[in-house]
Amino acid sequence: MTHTKHENHDHQHGPDCGHKSFVHGDHIDYVHDGHIHREHDGHWDECEPTEHRVHENHDHQHGPHCGHEAVRHGDHVDYIHDGHRHALHEGHWDEH
Known part of the structure; x- marks a missing residue:
């Protein structure tokens, strides 16, 4: 993940x-104003994916x-489940 300071x-x-x-992997994310932040070395980083990563073998269909x-x-x-964030993208689920 790219280190992008907020x-x-x-x-x-x-x-x-x-x-x-x-909980997101090994840290806690906080959500506000459409951004997801994580604490890192005394400041806040945007916790955003840096590449397109398909979540393989994800048959579950998320919804309301x-x-x-x-x-x-x-x-x-x-x-969110099991420390992962999934987002629908062009008919499949991405790791986010």
Whole structure:
């Protein structure tokens, strides 16, 4: 993942900050204003994919009643489970 610092981010995310959070791999992401941020070495980074990665063998169809957490992310919805974020892309699911 490319290290993209979120500039001018004075807000301190945490358990009681009011923003949605979820475990993403080895860290916690915080969602607000369509951005997903993670803490990194005392500052906040955008937690965005840097390449197109298809989630292979993903037969489950995410949707409003699938049981997985949905997070609005820019112009789409990510579905979160097992430390992964999935986004629908051209008929398949991407790792996001």
